[in-house]
Amino acid sequence: MDALWCLIAAIVISAAPATGRAEQLSFYGTPGLIDMPSAQVMPDGNFAVTSGYFGGNLRNTLSFQITPRLSGAFRYAVIDGFQSDGATLYDRSFDLHLALLPEGAVMPSVAMGLRDFGGTGIYSSEYLVASKSIGPDLTITAGLGWGRLGARDGFANPLGRLSDHFDTRPDVGEGGIGTTGQLDFGAWFRGDAALFGGVTWQFAERATLVAEYSSDTYVREAERGVVRQTSPLNLGLRYGFENGVDVGIYSLYGTGVGASLSYVSDPARPAIPGGREAAAPSIMPRDLVAGAGWNRQDDDAELRDVLRLRLGAEGIDLRGLTVEAGTARVQMENQRWPVPAQALGRTARIVANTLPPGVRRFELTFVTRGMPVTMVSLARDDLEALEHDVDGAALMLARAQITDAADVPPIGQGAALSLDLSPYLDLSYFDPDRPVRADLGLQLSVRYSPAPGLMFSGLLRQPVIGNIGDATRVSDSVLPHVRSDAALYATGSDPEISQLTAATFFRPGRDLFGRVTVGYLEPMFGGLSAEVLWRPVDGLLALGLEINHVWQRNYDQGFGFQDYEVLTGHASAYYAFGNGFEGQINAGRYLAGDYGATVRLDRVFGNGFRIGAFATLTDASFEEFGEGSFDKGIVIEVPLTWLSGQPSRDVVRQVLRPVLRDGGARIQVADRLYDLTDGYRADDLADEWGKFWR
Amino acid sequence: MMRRFFLVLLLALTGCAADMAPVPDPTYAALMQAGVPVMQVGVEAAGTATFARRETLRGGIATFLTPDGVAVIVQDGMLRGTRGLGADMLASDIAASRELVLSMRSGRVERLHSFLDGEDRAAMRRYVCDIAVQGPRAIGLGTLQIDTVLLTEDCAGSEEEFVNYYWVLPAARRVVQSRQWGGAFSGMIVMRDVAP
Numbered sequence: 001m002d003a004l005w006c007l008i009a010a011i012v013i014s015a016a017p018a019t020g021r022a023e024q025l026s027f028y029g030t031p032g033l034i035d036m037p038s039a040q041v042m043p044d045g046n047f048a049v050t051s052g053y054f055g056g057n058l059r060n061t062l063s064f065q066i067t068p069r070l071s072g073a074f075r076y077a078v079i080d081g082f083q084s085d086g087a088t089l090y091d092r093s094f095d096l097h098l099a100l101l102p103e104g105a106v107m108p109s110v111a112m113g114l115r116d117f118g119g120t121g122i123y124s125s126e127y128l129v130a131s132k133s134i135g136p137d138l139t140i141t142a143g144l145g146w147g148r149l150g151a152r153d154g155f156a157n158p159l160g161r162l163s164d165h166f167d168t169r170p171d172v173g174e175g176g177i178g179t180t181g182q183l184d185f186g187a188w189f190r191g192d193a194a195l196f197g198g199v200t201w202q203f204a205e206r207a208t209l210v211a212e213y214s215s216d217t218y219v220r221e222a223e224r225g226v227v228r229q230t231s232p233l234n235l236g237l238r239y240g241f242e243n244g245v246d247v248g249i250y251s252l253y254g255t256g257v258g259a260s261l262s263y264v265s266d267p268a269r270p271a272i273p274g275g276r277e278a279a280a281p282s283i284m285p286r287d288l289v290a291g292a293g294w295n296r297q298d299d300d301a302e303l304r305d306v307l308r309l310r311l312g313a314e315g316i317d318l319r320g321l322t323v324e325a326g327t328a329r330v331q332m333e334n335q336r337w338p339v340p341a342q343a344l345g346r347t348a349r350i351v352a353n354t355l356p357p358g359v360r361r362f363e364l365t366f367v368t369r370g371m372p373v374t375m376v377s378l379a380r381d382d383l384e385a386l387e388h389d390v391d392g393a394a395l396m397l398a399r400a401q402i403t404d405a406a407d408v409p410p411i412g413q414g415a416a417l418s419l420d421l422s423p424y425l426d427l428s429y430f431d432p433d434r435p436v437r438a439d440l441g442l443q444l445s446v447r448y449s450p451a452p453g454l455m456f457s458g459l460l461r462q463p464v465i466g467n468i469g470d471a472t473r474v475s476d477s478v479l480p481h482v483r484s485d486a487a488l489y490a491t492g493s494d495p496e497i498s499q500l501t502a503a504t505f506f507r508p509g510r511d512l513f514g515r516v517t518v519g520y521l522e523p524m525f526g527g528l529s530a531e532v533l534w535r536p537v538d539g540l541l542a543l544g545l546e547i548n549h550v551w552q553r554n555y556d557q558g559f560g561f562q563d564y565e566v567l568t569g570h571a572s573a574y575y576a577f578g579n580g581f582e583g584q585i586n587a588g589r590y591l592a593g594d595y596g597a598t599v600r601l602d603r604v605f606g607n608g609f610r611i612g613a614f615a616t617l618t619d620a621s622f623e624e625f626g627e628g629s630f631d632k633g634i635v636i637e638v639p640l641t642w643l644s645g646q647p648s649r650d651v652v653r654q655v656l657r658p659v660l661r662d663g664g665a666r667i668q669v670a671d672r673l674y675d676l677t678d679g680y681r682a683d684d685l686a687d688e689w690g691k692f693w694r
Numbered sequence: 695m696m697r698r699f700f701l702v703l704l705l706a707l708t709g710c711a712a713d714m715a716p717v718p719d720p721t722y723a724a725l726m727q728a729g730v731p732v733m734q735v736g737v738e739a740a741g742t743a744t745f746a747r748r749e750t751l752r753g754g755i756a757t758f759l760t761p762d763g764v765a766v767i768v769q770d771g772m773l774r775g776t777r778g779l780g781a782d783m784l785a786s787d788i789a790a791s792r793e794l795v796l797s798m799r800s801g802r803v804e805r806l807h808s809f810l811d812g813e814d815r816a817a818m819r820r821y822v823c824d825i826a827v828q829g830p831r832a833i834g835l836g837t838l839q840i841d842t843v844l845l846t847e848d849c850a851g852s853e854e855e856f857v858n859y860y861w862v863l864p865a866a867r868r869v870v871q872s873r874q875w876g877g878a879f880s881g882m883i884v885m886r887d888v889a890p
Contacts, residue, residue: 268812268813269812270812272780272781272879273780273781273810273811273812273879274780274781274782274810274811274812274814275780276778276779276780277763277778278719278762278763278764278777278778279757279759279763279764279765279777279778280777281721281749281750282749282750282752282757282765282767283750283752284750284752285750285751285752285753313720339814341814384752387785388753388755388767388774388775388785389785390785390786390787390806390807390808390818391785391808391818392784392785392808392816393784393808393816394816605813606811606812606813606814606815607812607813607814645780687814687815688814688815689815689816690784690810690811690814690815690816690817691810691814693784693785693816694777694782694784694810
C-alpha cells in the first residue's frame with residue numbers, strides 16, 4: 001500500500017469525479033492552454049495528476065489548488081537525449097500560480113505564476129496572464145512571459161523602466177549541479193519578455209478545441225536536437241470522460257504530435273461521503289436497559305463484561321469502568337475509527353444501552369498507549385434527547401464538556417499482545433538510472449504491552465524481491481552518510497530488523513505528554529529517544545521537545561552498529577491556522593550533525609486527507625548538501641477509509657522528495673506524541689463531530 | 695414518471711428474497727430470533743431490496759436494521775434518518791409534514807434534513823414542500839389487499855428537489871408503504887410494511 005502511483009490509481013478508481021471541471025490542464029499539468037498558462041484556477045482543494053508526452057518530452061505533474069487563489073505543482077520530467085552526452089535528463093521542478101483578479105462582466109481574470117522556481121531551471125519562467133470567457137463556450141487568453149516564456153520575438157523587459165535590474169536575466173542552471181535546487185529568485189521576471197496567447201472552444205459538452213501561439217522556442221531542446229520547431233502554433237483536442245479522466249491529442253510546433261492524460265480529484269469528496277460502515281446501536285428506552293440481567297446483580301463484574309464485549313464488537317477496547325454517585329467513568333482505547341468523535345458517539349450509545357438507569361452522567365476518557373488523553377463528559381438525558389434531533393450533532397457538542405485527562409488515574413489492565421503478518425512494498429523514487437525502484441516482502445509486526453504505558457514493539461522484514469539494492473550510484477556526499485547509503489541497507493536477502501524498541505508513555509502534568517523509547521528505532525539508526533509535548537486540550541498551539549542519542553546501524557539491519565554516533569533533537573511548534581491549514585516548525589540538530597530548521601505547511605481536509613510541503617535549511621552549505629541544495633518535499637496522506645468507505649485507522653502515506661541526501665535528515669521514531677494525540681484534542685473532536693451520531 | 699416508479703418499486707420489493715445477504719449482521723441475526731416487526735426496504739439507486747427488522751423503538755421513533763447493517767430510522771413510516779448508505783441523513787425535522795400526511799391533508803410545509811458531508815460535518819438543508827392528497831389506492835401487503843390514501847410531497851431546496859410518496863392507512867394513521875428521498879447520495883428509498 002506504499003506505492004504512490006498505486007495510490008493515485010486507487011484515488012482515480014474510488015473517488016467521485018471533481019465537480020466544476022471547467023478548468024483546462026495544460027501539458028505542464030497546471031491550468032492553461034497547451035504549453036502556455038492561462039489565468040484559470042482549479043476549484044479550491046482540487047488535486048490533479050497529469051502525464052503529457054510529445055517528441056521525447058515526458059512531463060508528469062501533481063498539482064494542488066492550495067487556496068482558492070494559490071496553486072502549486074510538482075513535476076517530474078524525462079527528456080530523451082537532452083544532456084550534453086546525449087543521455088536522458090530527469091528533472092524535478094516546482095510551480096506556483098496565483099490568481100490576482102477574478103473574472104468580471106468586462107474584466108478578465110488575471111493571474112501570475114512561476115514555473116520551475118526551484119529546480120534545475122530548464123523550465124524556469126514567469127508569466128502574467130489574463131483570460132476572458134466570451135459566451136459559455138469560448139475563452140480567450142493572452143499573457144506576457146519571461147525566461148523560457150519570453151523567448152519568441154522577445155522584446156526589452158517592460159519592467160526595465162522600474163529598474164535596470166530587470167533588463168538582463170542571469171543564466172540559470174549554468175553553475176552545474178551545485179547550484180540546482182536553490183531558489184532562482186535572482187532571475188525572476190528578468191530579461192526579455194514576449195507575448196503569448198490562445199483560445200479554447202468547448203464545441204460539445206465534453207469536447208474542447210485549443211489553439212495557442214507559444215512564446216517558448218525550446219532553445220536548449222533545439223540545440224540538442226530533441227525538439228524541432230517550424231511553427232509557433234499548437235493545436236489540441238481534449239475530451240473529458242464522465243469518470244473525471246481527461247485525454248488530449250495535440251499538434252505541436254508544426255513538427256510533433258503529443259498526447260496528455262489527466263485526472264482531477266476533490267479530496268473533500270470521497271467516493272462514499274461519511275463512509276458506509278454498519279450503523280451504531282441506537283439508544284434503547286431506559287426502562288428496557290433497567291431490566292437487563294446484569295443490572296439486577298449486586299456487583300459490577302457482569303456489567304463490566306457485557307460492556308467490554310459490546311465495545312469490543314465496535315473496535316473499542318474497554319480499559320476501565322467505575323460507577324459511583326450516578327456517574328460512570330469509562331476509559332477506552334479506539335482501535336478502529338479514523339474519526340475519534342465517531343468512536344466517542346458509539347461508546348456513548350453502548351454505555352447508555354448497558355448501564356443502570358440511575359447513572360446520569362458518562363465521563364468517557366480516550367486512552368492511547370496507556371496515557372489518558374482527553375475526557376468527554378456527557379449527560380445521559382442529552383444523549384437520549386438529541387439522538388434524532390435535526391441539529392443533534394451541534395447541540396451535543398455544545399453540551400459536552402471536553403477536558404484534559406491528565407488527572408484521570410490509569411487503570412491497570414492485563415498484558416496485551418498483538419501480532420500482524422502482512423506484505424510490504426517499499427518504493428524509491430527518482431534514481432536517474434531507474435526512476436522508480438521497489439522492494440516487496442513480508443513483514444511481521446509484534447506489539448506487547450505488559451502494563452499501561454509500557455510497550456515493546458518489533459517490526460521484522462523479509463525481503464522477497466526488489467531492486468532498490470541494485471542501485472549502483474555510490475553516495476558522493478561529503479556529509480556523514482546518514483541517509484544516502486539507503487541502497488546499501490536494501491541489499492541482501494536476510495531478514496531485517498526494521499524496528500525493535502521498548503517505549504514508555506506517561507502524563508507528566510496537565511496538558512503534558514511524555515515518551516522515552518530505546519532500541520533499534522528505525523532501519524538506519526538505533527539508540528535512545530526522549531520527548532515531551534505540551535498540547536493543551538483547548539488550543540491551536542502545541543510545543544514539543546525531543547532529544548535522541550543514536551548510533552548508525554549496520555547495513556544488514558541486524559543487531560550491530562557502525563562507528564557513527566550523533567546527538568540529535570528538535571524543539572517543535574505546531575499551529576492550527578484554521579480552515580484546515582496546519583503549520584509546523586522543527587528547529588535543532590539533524591542526523592548529520594547539521595543545525596537548522598524545517599518548516600512544514602499542510603492542508604488537511606475534514607476527512608483526514610492531507611497534502612503538505614516541507615523544506616529544511618541547515619548550516620550544511622548547498623555545496624555540502626549536493627544535488628538539490630537543501631532537503632524539501634511533498635507529503636500526501638490518504639486515509640484508507642477515504643479510499644474504501646470502510647472504517648480503518650490506516651493511512652496511506654507518501655513522502656515525495658526530489659532527492660534524498662544527508663543534510664536536514666531527521667531520525668524516524670515510532671509513536672511521536674503529536675501523532676499519537678492528533679485528533680483527540682477539543683478542536684479536532686469538534687471539527688469532525690458530525691460523525692458522533694454515525 | 696409514475697410508471698417508472700411503480701416498475702422500480704415492484705422490482706425492488708419482489709426481488710428482495712434473492713438479495714438477502716448470506717451472512718447477516720450479528721445484531722440482525724439476533725433480531726431474526728426475537729420476532730420483532732419487519733419492513734421491506736429497497737434502495738433504488740443501489741438496486742437492493744431486503745427485509746429490515748426493528749432494532750429499537752423509543753419515543754415513537756423506530757430503527758430498522760437490514761442484514762448488511764444499514765439502519766433506516768422512521769416515525770409512523772416516515773423517514774427520519776439513515777445509517778450506512780453513505781452521506782447519511784443523520785436526522786431530520788419533519789413535524790409539519792408528518793402532521794399533514796398522517797391526517798391526509800394537502801398544504802405547504804417546511805422540512806429540515808441534516809446530512810453527513812464528505813468532510814465529516816453535519817450539513818443542514820431546508821426544503822419547502824407541497825403535500826397533496828392523490829386519492830384512495832388499494833395496495834397489496836403480502837396476501838392482504840388494503841385500502842390506503844396516496845399523498846405526494848413535492849419538495850424543493852436550494853440545491854435539490856425530490857418527491858416523496860406515502861400510502862397512508864387511515865385507521866392506523868400510519869404510512870404503510872412509501873417511496874422517500876434519503877438524500878442526494880442515497881437517492882430514493884422504498885419501504886413497505888410486512889402484513890400489519
